[in-house]
Amino acid sequence: MGFLDIRNVTKSYGPVQVLHRIDIAVEEGEFLVLVGPSGCGKSTLLNMIAGLEGISGGEIAIKGRVVNGVHPSKRNIAMVFQSYALYPNMTVGQNMTFGLEMHGVPKPERDRALADVAKLLQIETLLDRKPGQLSGGQRQRVAMGRALVRNPDVFLFDEPLSNLDAKLRVDMRTEIKKLHQKLRTTIVYVTHDQIEALTLSTRIAVMNKGHVQQLGTPKEIYDTPSNLFVATFMGSPAMNIVPATVVMENGHPHAAITDADGTPRNLRFSQPNLARWEGKPILLGIRPEAITDPEGADRKSGNIQPLTNRVTVTEPAGSDTFVTMTLSGRDTIARMRADAAVAAGQTFEFAVNMEKAVAFDPTTEERITP
Structure with missing residues (x-):
């Protein structure tokens, strides 16, 4: 009570x-x-x-x-x-x-x-x-x-x-x-x-x-x-939601997505329970601050995944720079340091903190829990 x-x-x-x-x-x-x-x-x-x-x-x-x-x-x-x-x-x-x-x-x-x-x-x-x-x-x-x-x-x-x-x-x-x-x-x-x-x-x-x-x-x-x-x-900018498929690679579940050119990219999940979703579509959720440049990545994370992709737009915002790219056909925003050396049109190596990634069931829209 x-x-x-x-x-x-x-x-x-x-x-x-x-x-x-x-x-x-x-x-x-x-x-x-x-x-x-x-x-x-x-x-x-x-x-x-x-x-x-x-x-x-x-x-x-x-x-x-x-x-x-x-x-x-x-x-x-x-x-x-x-x-x-x-x-x-x-x-x-x-x-x-x-x-x-x-x-x-x-x-x-x-x-x-x-x-x-x-x-x-x-x-x-x-x-x-x-x-x-x-x-x-x-x-x-x-x-x-x-x-x-x-x-x-x-x-x-x-x-x-x-x-x-x-x-x-x-x-x-x-x-x-x-x-x-x-x-x-x-x-x-x-x-x-x-x-x-x-x-x-x-x-x-x-x-x-x-x-x-x-x-x-x-x-x-x-x-x-x-x-x-x-x-x-909740969150500004909002969480990025990217269509993906769960695939197994070296015994670990990965999110299979595509970059701006349609090239397949796999990002390893930190949640082993997603192995039961192998071969099934999901919605991958990543906060903008979990996508950055390698130097700005969270040093405490045990799962930083590299992701090469083309930059669409950069938006300097004082203390941060917001960078837009395309993943699986969706605009995806990364939040970087103000002095991050990134420009529109260039191919850039992003660092994705997959410890912060969450997965949603595309049918029920509920988060997939352990």
């Missing part, structure tokens, strides 16, 4: 079911991120935890107490919205303590909570201003402060950074991470941004079409995606 338990939860609007048997146990102090494309059901699930949406089936429990049908004000949760939802006619201080006032908290206690949270968020100088006098980042801090003063059991964040510009989004991401590390609060956070999901979370639930596709740590989600959707949704 978790601190927050989502048990076999479903949600339907008439005959249309939008959430399908969601089971997630969130431990106390955990930072769970719900991530997925628009319309996948992540915000609906968050609203159900908050009590803003009814539950069609299953149970949601907080600290062992089932809250189905319990009014949002009785759940001891706090929510930070995408739109900030600040009262324009109130000062920052009034916005932050309004909820406490409505719950009958005495003024001295409200003032102490306000002072503590304002100091924590470094917004002491803003308390007498109105929301219209604040920047987007300052408004988001106030919205977070309004949640923090209540000292709730669970914090719910609904895409809180999506209205901010790129640099401020990165800055606020760091602030939220620091805040969680300091307070060890239980957080459920919704985003469609997979970079936010990977950097903020202790665990991630990847959602699509009302289903949880995979639940795991950022490393588990990134390194061992459970299916093609997770593999291609």
